[in-house]
Amino acid sequence: MTPRLLIIGGTDEARRLAAAVHGRIDVISSLAGRVNDPRLPVGEVRIGGFGGPDGLVAWLRETGVTVVVDASHPFAARMTGSAVAAAERTGVPLLVLRRPGWTAGTGDDWRWTATLAEAAERLPGIGSRAFLTTGRRSLSAFAHLDEVWFLARSVDTPEPPFPRQMEVLLSRGPYTLEGELALLRGHRVDVVVTKDSGGAMTSAKLAAARELGLPVVVVRRPPAPPGIRTASTVGEAVTWLDDILTR
Known part of the structure; x- marks a missing residue:
């Protein structure tokens, strides 16, 4: 059976990750629907919320998703919290993909x-x-x-x-x-x-x-959830996916 990946997206990293694995993994990208005319990733796209952790748990079970990457905005703490709770309840592997924050330099x-x-x-x-x-x-x-x-x-x-x-x-x-x-x-x-x-x-x-x-x-951005695997680049996320899906 072809692995099914849910990318919780809306970010540039989410779009690039979908493009990187499209064609060898069944990819579903989820957008919150808060932006009119959003930039869409390749592959299947769903728009709208899940209804909190309970809704996401039901959706993961219904669709047979086997792995989740939360590549939502670094300040989307509620969505990340729902992803963590749903992953714990379903046993679906979860990676949180967050680009690094900015660092002040000389003159800032x-x-x-x-x-x-x-x-x-x-x-x-x-x-x-x-x-x-x-x-x-x-x-x-x-x-x-x-x-x-x-x-x-x-x-x-x-x-x-x-x-x-x-x-x-x-x-x-x-x-x-x-x-x-x-x-x-x-x-x-x-x-x-x-x-x-x-x-x-x-x-x-x-x-x-x-x-x-x-x-x-x-x-300051919200801290990453404790105990959850994180990645800071799309390349790291692809490596993690390859490892998970070849076990």
Whole structure:
């Protein structure tokens, strides 16, 4: 029987993993459905949630999936928690694929926070014109900050509540250093706010902030679940899959 792989996706790593194993493994990629017109991976795709751990357990048993790779966004803690719980209950092998977070370098002025709420609390003391790149569903954390002007970038239109002083920029990466420099200068941004998502597609804003001497408020990502096998690259995930499927 051909092995069946569920990739919990929506990320660039998930798409590249699906492409790497398509044709020799029966691949099903699952997307949360929160982005309009998402970039689709090769192979079969399902869109929408599973209904928590119970729903995922039932779905895994119904479809006969034999292995799962959670390659969801580094901040999708709820989805990862459901994957861990479902794997434990079904005995299906699970790998969590997470790209490394960003690392500050020489010239960077990063202000780390544990949560979005903490980032919002500290922001008025750091700057008054913020470039906000924490995702459209997170703007409510900053909605009470009337003294700060925001340039909020997201793939789709943000959901209220959101800050009173806000301009929305609908855009999808990857971004370039030249483009980010022009954006920050053109809007007179004096602070950048981001999650530690990692990856190269959106890292140009960090290089632009460094070049302009701007502080960056960075929200730490949730820790990886304890006791679960993890990989930081698609190549590591493919090696793990090869090992699991040849046992």
